[in-house]
Amino acid sequence: MLVVVLAVLTVSAGSGVSAAEAETDDNAGHEGRIDVETILNNPLDPSEYQDAERCISSRDYRRIEVLDEFNILFVGRRKTWLNRLRTRCAGLEQDMIIYVSQRSSRVCTHDHFRGAERGGFGIPTPTCVLGDFERIDEGQVEGLRGAIVSEREAARRGGGPAAEGDGG
Secondary structure (H helix, E strand, O other), X not given: OHHHHHHHHHHHHHOOOXXXXXXXXXXXXXXXXXXXXXXXXXXXXXXXXXXXXXXXXXXXXXXXXXOOOOEEEEEOOOOEEEEEOOOOOOOOOOOOEEEEEOOOOEEEOOOEEEEEOOOOOXXXXXXXXXXXXXEEOHHHHHHHHHHHHHHHHHHHHHOOHHHHHHOO
């Protein structure tokens, strides 16, 4: 993530436009977005920089919760992992049951899964592929849920997240 931010600053500086001017132009109409300067001036606590895990033990989680077609949670007793899927999982919905095709007692990056409606009715999703596992805390989980709900509401109002400031 930091590499992308630095690349933006380098491109802005090389074009003869200050980073602040570039951010003002890029963020026009996007109130509430955090700018690059704010991110760089407010580093995260070192505990926030966690490496992604390639596998987790099946014993470490109790349930799988679908957030959206791109993100699912593996929820354990004391730990929660966010899995950002390799690609969009078409048809995956929040209340679905997830069936993971495991090759061992661990669930790993690149393992396949399908989502199915509770009760066994309906057509399951196509086969989808897991990404890396990132440990997150309850505050981050709630933040993700809130952001996803906001994004859905904005899309329903017509036009996605960028439409929020349009007065629609």
